[in-house]
Amino acid sequence: MRLTRTSLPDAQISKTRPLAIPDISMIGAPVAVVGDGAGICRVNRAFTELTGFFEPELKGTPVVFMLKDFKPGKSALRGKSALAAKNGHDIPVSYSISSMPGSLFQVFTIIPRVEAEKLLKELSEKQSELERRERYIECFREGVLKMTNDLDRSETELKGALRNLQETQVQLIQSSKMTALGELSASLVHEISQPLTVIRGLTHGMLRTTDENAEYHSKIRIIGDAAARMEKIVKHLRTFSRSEAPALYPLDINSVVKDALLILNDHLLSHSIETVLDLSPVPLALGNPNRLEQVIINLVTNARDAMPNGGVLTMSTRDEAMDGRRLIRLMVKDSGIGIPEEIIDRVFDPFFTTKDTGKGTGLGLSISLGIVREHKGEIKIESTRGFGTAFHVIIPALS
Ligand SMILES: Nc1ncnc2c1ncn2[C@@H]1O[C@H](COP(=O)(O)OP(=O)(O)O)[C@@H](O)[C@H]1O
Ligand SMILES: [Mg+2]
Numbered sequence: 001m002r003l004t005r006t007s008l009p010d011a012q013i014s015k016t017r018p019l020a021i022p023d024i025s026m027i028g029a030p031v032a033v034v035g036d037g038a039g040i041c042r043v044n045r046a047f048t049e050l051t052g053f054f055e056p057e058l059k060g061t062p063v064v065f066m067l068k069d070f071k072p073g074k075s076a077l078r079g080k081s082a083l084a085a086k087n088g089h090d091i092p093v094s095y096s097i098s099s100m101p102g103s104l105f106q107v108f109t110i111i112p113r114v115e116a117e118k119l120l121k122e123l124s125e126k127q128s129e130l131e132r133r134e135r136y137i138e139c140f141r142e143g144v145l146k147m148t149n150d151l152d153r154s155e156t157e158l159k160g161a162l163r164n165l166q167e168t169q170v171q172l173i174q175s176s177k178m179t180a181l182g183e184l185s186a187s188l189v190h191e192i193s194q195p196l197t198v199i200r201g202l203t204h205g206m207l208r209t210t211d212e213n214a215e216y217h218s219k220i221r222i223i224g225d226a227a228a229r230m231e232k233i234v235k236h237l238r239t240f241s242r243s244e245a246p247a248l249y250p251l252d253i254n255s256v257v258k259d260a261l262l263i264l265n266d267h268l269l270s271h272s273i274e275t276v277l278d279l280s281p282v283p284l285a286l287g288n289p290n291r292l293e294q295v296i297i298n299l300v301t302n303a304r305d306a307m308p309n310g311g312v313l314t315m316s317t318r319d320e321a322m323d324g325r326r327l328i329r330l331m332v333k334d335s336g337i338g339i340p341e342e343i344i345d346r347v348f349d350p351f352f353t354t355k356d357t358g359k360g361t362g363l364g365l366s367i368s369l370g371i372v373r374e375h376k377g378e379i380k381i382e383s384t385r386g387f388g389t390a391f392h393v394i395i396p397a398l399s
Contacts, residue, residue, distance in 0.1 A: 022103050032108040034097065038062045041105065050112065052086030063108045067095060083110060189238050196234060199227045233361050246288040246374065250398050253328050254279045254317055256289050260296040261315075268300070272310025282319045282328045283397035291371045298364035299332040299391050305355065306336025306389060319397070326397035333390035339383040347381070368393075 021041050024031050030047040032040045039060040048054055051066070064070045068090060069081040077097050082090035092113035100107050111119070203224035210217050257279065268275055296315075303313050314333040321327070339347060346352045348369050353362030365379075372379050377395035 022100055022105055022107075024107070030110045032058070032063060033100075034063055034106040034108050038064065038106075040108070047110070050085070050091065050110065051083065057086075063097065080113065185238075189234055192230070192234055196227055196230055200224065200231065203227060229358055233363075246291050248286045248288050248375070250284040251287050251289055251292075253282055253285055253287070253292065253330055253395070256287075256292045257296060257315055257317065257330065259289070260293045260300070264297065264300050268304065268313060271304055271307070273304060273307055274310075274312050276312060276314040278314065278316035280316070280318055282317050283326055285328050285375065285395050286398050287375050287395065291374065295368040295371050295393060296330075296332065298368045299393075302364060302391075303332060303334035303336060303389070305359070306334050306338075311335040311388075320394075326399065328395050328397055330393040330395070331390055332393075333388060335388040338385040338387055339381065339389055340385055344381060344383065348379075 021033055024033060024042060024044045027044055028046060030050045031044050032047050033042040035041040039062050040058045043055050043058055066084050067081040068084055070076060078095065080094050083093045085091050093110045094113060094116045095108065095110045097106055097108050203220050206220050207224060210220065300313065312335045316331045318329045320329050348365050350366040351362040353360035369379055372393055375395045377393060380392040380394065381389065383389040
């Protein structure tokens with residue numbers, strides 16, 4: 001029996017006979033090449049092995065003859081059916097009839113159902129395995145992301161801790177240096193004060209009783225001036241070596257600034273220094289007025305020295321808040337020579353001075369820092385070489 005043209009959808013039937021029948025010997029699955037009239041032109045080895053027919057027996061046979069459950073129509077291009085094998089057995093198969101790319105022939109592919117089901121099962125297993133792996137990779141990715149974030153966070157924390165440690169170390173060195181120097185100063189002050197008083201008293205008396213034109217008068221004056229300078233240093237050292245904490249009580253820093261200026265004003269004017277006072281209302285602080293006044297005097301004296309040809313001294317106070325704490329900021333700013341960057345880290349060191357011998361003791365800033373720390377505060381410096389320096393004394397407000 002020959003298959004009529006109307007038994008298969010039009011799309012499946014080649015209108016013209018192609019020149020060469022495609023080679024299908026390399027295809028592993030059972031396939032047949034179908035030509036014009038839906039007749040088989042060629043089968044591969046898997047096809048003959050499955051069906052038991054040799055190629056010459058199949059040639060020209062419409063493929064649908066082999067499919068027992070074939071029903072014509074559009075959906076006939078693929079489906080499930082029983083395939084008639086040579087030995088009279090029916091083999092359950094899945095089949096498809098599709099165009100061959102670049103050819104007018106069609107290809108008839110059959111897969112035994114057992115195998116198709118096995119393949120399907122394998123496919124679905126592979127798919128679930130793939131999904132499982134995808135889920136695993138997603139979890140892994142999330143884990144890595146979280147780990148990276150954690151790592152970033154701990155790195156920041158570690159850096160912060162290291163910074164704190166370094167600061168504490170610097171403070172520790174500073175405070176042990178100060179303690180050692182304090183003890184040393186206390187004994188020095190004790191040893192020096194006595195003979196110094198004697199020298200000062202004697203030179204004073206000698207100057208009074210010697211004629212101004214006498215040979216030794218000027219030399220005695222030099223001794224007296226040197227002793228006066230030494231007394232100044234001893235006075236500094238005395239404050240420095242005072243180990244007991246000063247009495248602290250609520251005070252207004254603005255009035256401490258005003259009191260200090262009463263002492264300093266004339267002095268500043270005589271050095272052609274104009275003072276700009278910019279005081280804001282500030283909360284009370286727990287402090288010792290004499291000690292804070294000393295800080296101001298030290299800072300103003302340094303400002304004066306930084307402006308040998310005169311200039312502007314600005315003093316301001318501000319009420320500030322930082323990290324939920326209320327602070328008082330006192331600024332002492334000059335328009336002087338500025339502090340070179342290479343020494344800015346050393347200016348608080350005891351006995352560090354850039355001034356000529358006899359002019360600087362190198363104790364002003366280290367004493368000031370000690371006092372400000374007693375007030376639980378800190379000192380910050382801003383300086384531009386050639387333009388001036390601002391010292392910021394920051395003290396917590398009384399809460
Ligand atoms: N306002 C300032 N301008 C420039 N340099 C300053 C200023 N204040 C301090 N310095 C520098 O810091 C050094 C240390 O100051 P200080 O401890 O007061 O000691 P001294 O004034 O006796 O030198 C000074 O010698 C100076 O080099
Ligand atoms: Mg000084």
